[in-house]
Amino acid sequence: MSPEIIGAIGLAILLVLVFLRVWVGFAMAAVGFLGLLYFNGWGKAVSVLTTEPHGQVASLTFVTVPLFILMGALVSNTGLAKDLYEAACRWIGGVRGGLAAATVAACAFFAAVSGSSMATAATLGKVAYPEMRRYKYNDRLAAGACAAGGTIGILIPPSLGFIVYGLITQQSIGRLFLAGIIPGILQAIFYMVTITLLCRRNPALGPAVPEMARVSFTRKLSAMGLAGPVLLIFVVTIGGIYLGVFTPTEAGAIGALASLVVGLAARRLGWREFRGAAMETAQATAMIVAMLVGAFIFARFLAVSKLPIMLSEVLQTSHLGTGGFLAFVIVLCLILGCFFDVNAAIMLTLPIIYPSVVALGIDPIWFGVLVVRLNEIGLITPPIGMNCFVISGSLGVPTSTVFRGIWPFLIADAFHVALLIAVPELSLYLAR
Numbered sequence: 268m269s270p271e272i273i274g275a276i277g278l279a280i281l282l283v284l285v286f287l288r289v290w291v292g293f294a295m296a297a298v299g300f301l302g303l304l305y306f307n308g309w310g311k312a313v314s315v316l317t318t319e320p321h322g323q324v325a326s327l328t329f330v331t332v333p334l335f336i337l338m339g340a341l342v343s344n345t346g347l348a349k350d351l352y353e354a355a356c357r358w359i360g361g362v363r364g365g366l367a368a369a370t371v372a373a374c375a376f377f378a379a380v381s382g383s384s385m386a387t388a389a390t391l392g393k394v395a396y397p398e399m400r401r402y403k404y405n406d407r408l409a410a411g412a413c414a415a416g417g418t419i420g421i422l423i424p425p426s427l428g429f430i431v432y433g434l435i436t437q438q439s440i441g442r443l444f445l446a447g448i449i450p451g452i453l454q455a456i457f458y459m460v461t462i463t464l465l466c467r468r469n470p471a472l473g474p475a476v477p478e479m480a481r482v483s484f485t486r487k488l489s490a491m492g493l494a495g496p497v498l499l500i501f502v503v504t505i506g507g508i509y510l511g512v513f514t515p516t517e518a519g520a521i522g523a524l525a526s527l528v529v530g531l532a533a534r535r536l537g538w539r540e541f542r543g544a545a546m547e548t549a550q551a552t553a554m555i556v557a558m559l560v561g562a563f564i565f566a567r568f569l570a571v572s573k574l575p576i577m578l579s580e581v582l583q584t585s586h587l588g589t590g591g592f593l594a595f596v597i598v599l600c601l602i603l604g605c606f607f608d609v610n611a612a613i614m615l616t617l618p619i620i621y622p623s624v625v626a627l628g629i630d631p632i633w634f635g636v637l638v639v640r641l642n643e644i645g646l647i648t649p650p651i652g653m654n655c656f657v658i659s660g661s662l663g664v665p666t667s668t669v670f671r672g673i674w675p676f677l678i679a680d681a682f683h684v685a686l687l688i689a690v691p692e693l694s695l696y697l698a699r
Contacts, residue, residue: 270306274572277302278619281565291611292554295561302568315567320560327516328433329559331440333552334519335425338500339381340544340551341526345535347497348390351376352398357486364466364473366404367412368459370395374416375455378423379501380526383551384609384646388417388654389661396662405472408465410664411672414654415458418643421609423451424505425522428609428639430515431555435562435617438631440515441508446636446698448505450687454640457679465675496529509697558614566618579623589627593688596620597641604645612642636694637687644680647673 268276277298284294296316303312342348355369355376362368374391381387392413399409421428424444433440466473504522507513513521530536569575585591599620603612616638624634646654655669687693 270572271574271577273302273305274569274574277568277572278574281615285615290557291615292557292559292561295558295565295614299561299564299566299568303564303571306568306571315564324556324560328440331430331516331519332427332555333548334516334523335427335430336383336551337544337548338425338504338519338522338526339383339386340547341523341530341536341541342377342380342497342500343386343390343547344540344544345526345530345533347380347529347535348373348377349394351497352391352394354491356398360476361478362463363470363475364408364462365476366395366399366402367408367462367466367473370399370412371416371419371455371458371462374419375423375451376497378420378451379505380425380497380522381420383427384418384420384643385654385657387420388414389657391416392658392662396658396664399473402476403474405672406664406668407672408462408472409672410658410662410669411674411676412458412462413662414647414652414658414669414673415676416455417654417657418646419451419454419458421639421643422447422454422636424448425519426639427555428613428642429635431559431610431613432617432635432638434559435566435614436621436631436635438635441518442632442698443635444505444515445509446632446694447639448697449693450636450640450683453686453693454680454683457683458676461675461679496533500525500529555610558611562614562618569618575619575622578619579626589629592623592627592629593637596638597684600638600641601645601648604642604648609639609642609646612645613638630691630695632698633691633694637684640684640687644677644684647676649673 281294281298284298285291300312300316303315352369352373355372356366358369359365359372360369370391373395374387377387377391381390396409396413399412400406420426424447426444426447429443429447430440432438433443462473500522503525504518507521508515508518527536527541530540587595596616599616600612603615621631624631646652649655649670652670652673655666655673658664658669659666
């Protein structure tokens, strides 16, 4: 059999293992090792297995991962999410659908210190959903806003999805962070406009809250103090990268330190909260390390099989062009996003499709924004949108209710992705 056929068989085995619920990192490592064993023999295969883990993890760039995870975990455990939501409610909570829009706004702010969509959805959902139900909001709109708002968490930097993409493709993590800012803000705006249109058509979905409409301008200004710590952390970390003051790795360290100082200064970070943040960081980092190692071993196998090169040649000779390739990527990412978290989906797809990105001359920074955005949408796409199950499990809301509430936001996502594809400069302006 040709090397390409062996590569295709390996890919098929990997997908079977994953859908049989074998852990993604282990499945990629096992298939990659067996494939290298077939092509190169025992000695070289074992050599890759022994050197690849250390080679990928023992780098200064990888230190970015645990540092940004720790930053988000510290903020999450200090209760700043509640302050963000209250600040957003004071400004826009008094209009129809205002509490749902405030949920989206708070998710966008929280995303500035959290690199995880599911963490953002779970944290803000516990704060916002009971409040919306208390004011007679439709349960579908309330649950949908929490699930969809959470997806902003991995587009606005710092983003674990961008870090993983940058590590695999050797692209600048700092540029990827900056590329996600405008698309992330636009995503929040699209969601807020969607909520406004829904509530204008049917006011019963999200009734106005009179007491919030009567909040004085002074109290609104004082609300900025509630959001101030999060904004400060974001400005220090991402602003430092933008100005070239420090690298993304240094930004992660400074951001984690700033989160620690803010938590201690606010007297919200005790030993129990710190221990919880440290445990979350260790667990998430271990999971990402294992998946990265597996992804690189599998990528080595694919490179030897020449399957990605064959696929890129097929794309170039089939005259599908960039448009056809992007259509394929959109469908692939949406499907995989339904079943996996963003990091796992990125690691599964990039070794296969990235050579085609290079061959077609697609800007890798813009493509990174598109891939992360598409996998975000998969997190709320039926039948297995991970964020929807997070909201259902953490809030005790029926999964069917969450899925019914998510459809208007999926329509907004379609328009948002179309805009990002039509106007690449939205992603590239700050990155340049």
